[in-house]
Structure formats: structure tokens, C-alpha cells
Amino acid sequence: MSIALPESSTTIDDVVARFEIHSTDTPLPADERAAAIASPKFGTVFTDHMARVTWTSGEGWTDRRVEKYGPLLLDPASAVLHYGQEIFEGLKAYRHHDGSVWAFRPEANAARFARSAERLALPVLPAEDFIGAAAALVRTDVEWVPDGEEASLYLRPFMYASEAFLGVRPSLEAEFLVIASPVGPYFAGGVKPVAIWVAQDFHRAGAGGTGAAKCGGNYAASLLPQTQAHEKGCEQVCFLDASTNTAIEELGGMNVFFVRADGSVETPELTGSILEGVTRSSIITLLTDRGHEVVERRILLSEVREGLADGSYAEVFACGTAAVITPIGRLAGEDFDLTIADGSAGSVTMTIRGELTDIQNGRAADRHGWMTRLV
Numbered sequence: 001m002s003i004a005l006p007e008s009s010t011t012i013d014d015v016v017a018r019f020e021i022h023s024t025d026t027p028l029p030a031d032e033r034a035a036a037i038a039s040p041k042f043g044t045v046f047t048d049h050m051a052r053v054t055w056t057s058g059e060g061w062t063d064r065r066v067e068k069y070g071p072l073l074l075d076p077a078s079a080v081l082h083y084g085q086e087i088f089e090g091l092k093a094y095r096h097h098d099g100s101v102w103a104f105r106p107e108a109n110a111a112r113f114a115r116s117a118e119r120l121a122l123p124v125l126p127a128e129d130f131i132g133a134a135a136a137l138v139r140t141d142v143e144w145v146p147d148g149e150e151a152s153l154y155l156r157p158f159m160y161a162s163e164a165f166l167g168v169r170p171s172l173e174a175e176f177l178v179i180a181s182p183v184g185p186y187f188a189g190g191v192k193p194v195a196i197w198v199a200q201d202f203h204r205a206g207a208g209g210t211g212a213a214k215c216g217g218n219y220a221a222s223l224l225p226q227t228q229a230h231e232k233g234c235e236q237v238c239f240l241d242a243s244t245n246t247a248i249e250e251l252g253g254m255n256v257f258f259v260r261a262d263g264s265v266e267t268p269e270l271t272g273s274i275l276e277g278v279t280r281s282s283i284i285t286l287l288t289d290r291g292h293e294v295v296e297r298r299i300l301l302s303e304v305r306e307g308l309a310d311g312s313y314a315e316v317f318a319c320g321t322a323a324v325i326t327p328i329g330r331l332a333g334e335d336f337d338l339t340i341a342d343g344s345a346g347s348v349t350m351t352i353r354g355e356l357t358d359i360q361n362g363r364a365a366d367r368h369g370w371m372t373r374l375v
């Protein structure tokens with residue numbers, strides 16, 4: 001099977017073959033692995049190996065390998081530790097009923113990783129190496145891919161500036177890695193609507209900033225407002241645009257959708273300060289397939305407040321790879337507190353969630369060619 005890249009006849013076998021596999025002599029014993037997979041807490045358990053590619057300005061990308069998972073050797077002067085030159089991705093591998101393992105739209109993550117690299121002045125990793133690294137790791141650690149309902153192997157590709165140099169300029173050395181973590185259902189005991197706090201004093205990104213890049217710095221900047229949301233009894237924070245403080249942008253790590261009572265659906269348009277989610281784009285396609293009108297536009301908080309109060313907005317949900325779709329049951333800020341759909345999960349929200357997870361888990365036809373077989 002070839003990779004879903006334009007003009008490419010390269011197969012997964014081809015790109016995996018570029019990686020040298022150095023298997024660990026001390027994998028976790030099977031019973032301990034089974035226990036770790038059975039009830040993983042998100043992002044705390046990692047597989048036996050990691051994939052790795054090294055870059056230098058002189059030699060480009062070299063040393064494609066899979067090696068034992070373990071601590072990194074980092075010079076204290078490494079640029080990433082001082083100036084935050086780092087980017088990452090998040091995607092999942094799913095085990096289907098016949099035992100095969102598939103990734104969801106990895107070429108979209110590879111393309112976004114390349115855009116993030118350009119914005120952060122890091123080297124662009126070819127999409128074939130991005131997918132090859134993920135596939136080589138999943139093949140090596142295939143026994144770590146869970147097969148439970150809504151369980152998957154979460155893949156975290158990332159790149160950081162490794163040059164030991166305190167001057168301020170793009171690093172001449174970088175490391176790319178992929179690590180993997182088995183994850184269970186995001187919502188143990190059924191999908192639960194969350195409460196969202198709209199930040200008034202902090203912004204996630206501004207015009208010309210790094211909002212459209214998936215970089216660690218954006219997350220560092222979102223932690224304080226996130227903590228304040230928790231203090232207000234909310235699980236997540238929603239950011240407004242930095243220039244007018246009136247238009248809805250997104251959550252710290254998820255895009256947001258608004259379902260109107262007439263069935264049309266709205267989501268903030270990509271302005272350069274919003275992260276272009278793969279889940280977001282997939283949901284737009286699935287909604288359109290089902291006959292919903294989907295409008296990408298500038299959405300004011302004031303419109304949402306009025307629409308929720310008068311019933312013209314019926315459902316609100318957030319989306320991202322980790323939780324797929326999360327219904328929003330409450331939207332609150334300094335001078336308002338609104339309950340949505342009586343605090344329950346709406347029907348459009350849950351229908352689209354079911355459709356997307358059915359495709360990802362191989363229970364429904366992959367009619368858009370989104371799945372890439374890794375194993």
C-alpha cells in the first residue's frame with residue numbers, strides 16, 4: 001500500500017526500511033505490559049522503543065533508527081532549553097478487528113509538522129521520514145497497540161534544537177523523535193460534557209505569532225489561563241482573538257464548533273492564530289457529507305452568548321486527536337454563565353463523534369481514504 005502523499009508510489013515498507021532497528025535487550029515483561037495497557041493514564045506509560053532521526057546543517061537528516069526508549073543526553077547550552085525552539089505532533093494508531101494497525105491521516109500531521117518547522121526556523125523533515133519513523137516504531141512495538149473499544153496507541157513526534165550555543169539564531173543541529181503511549185478511552189464511563197472558561201485577560205496567540213504552529217511555547221503560555229479556568233470550576237479555557245478580544249478562537253489544545261438549532265454548523269475561520277486541527281478538518285468533511293451547512297467565519301463571543309440564551313445555538317463541542325470530540329455543557333466568563341443543551345451531549349455532536357471513531361477503528365468504510373495501514 002502506498003503512502004497517501006501526492007505523486008508518491010513509495011510504500012510503508014520502503015520508508016520503514018530506511019530505519020535501523022536496534023531492539024532493546026530488556027523489553028517490559030509481557031504481563032507488566034498487559035497491565036500497563038489495561039488501564040493507562042493518558043501520557044504516563046511509554047512503549048519499549050523510540051524512533052529517532054538526527055539533523056545537522058552540514059549533513060541534513062541522518063541516522064534513522066529505532067532504539068530503546070530512554071533519557072536523552074542534552075547539553076545544558078542546548079538552544080531548546082533557552083529559546084524554546086521546539087515543535088510537536090499528536091496522532092493515533094488503531095488496532096482493527098483483524099489485528100491490523102492503522103494511522104489516521106498521518107500525511108496531514110506530516111504536512112503540519114513541516115509548516116510548524118518553517119515557522120520555528122527548524123529544518124523541514126520530509127513527510128516520508130515522518131511517516132516512516134511512526135511506522136517503524138509501531139511495527140517494533142506492535143504488541144503495545146491496545147485493542148479495546150476507543151483504545152489506541154498515541155504517537156508523539158517532536159523536534160527540538162539541540163545545538164549547544166547561546167547565541168540567538170536558528171540552531172544548526174536538531175533531533176526528531178517519536179515516542180508512543182497506549183491510551184484508553186478518554187472518557188472512562190461514557191462521554192461527559194465539560195465546562196469551559198472564556199479567558200478575558202490572556203490570549204493564546206496574536207497576529208503574526210506562532211498560533212498556527214504546533215509548538216511547545218504556545219502550550220507554556222496557556223498554562224496560567226488554564227489554571228485560572230480550573231479555579232473557576234472549569235476543565236478548559238477558551239481564548240478570544242488578541243486584537244479585539246471579541247472573537248472566539250479555540251481552546252488551549254482543541255478547536256471548537258457551534259451547532260445551530262437549524263442544523264447548520266459554525267467554526268472559527270483559520271486566521272493564522274488558530275491551529276488547523278486534523279480532527280477539525282475531518283469533522284467539516286463528515287458534517288458536509290451528512291448535509292449540514294458548515295460555515296467557517298469570525299464568530300463573536302457576544303453572538304454565541306445571545307444565541308445560546310435564545311436557543312438559536314443548540315450544541316457546542318471541542319475537538320482534537322486526544323479526546324476526538326468533547327461536548328461542551330457550560331460556557332462561563334467574568335460576567336456570564338451559560339448551560340448548553342441542558343448540560344448533556346447533543347445529538348449532532350454524538351453522531352459525528354460516532355462516525356469519526358467508527359472510521360478510525362475500522363467499524364465503518366474509510367470512504368475518504370484517511371487510514372494508512374502500518375502493520
Ligand SMILES: *Cc1c(COP(=O)(O)O)cnc(C)c1O
Nearest residue numbers: 253254255275277278279320321
Ligand atoms: C493539536 C491542537 C489542536 C487539535 O489538532 P488535531 O490535529 O485535531 O489533534 C487544536 N488546537 C491546538 C492549539 C492544538 O495544539
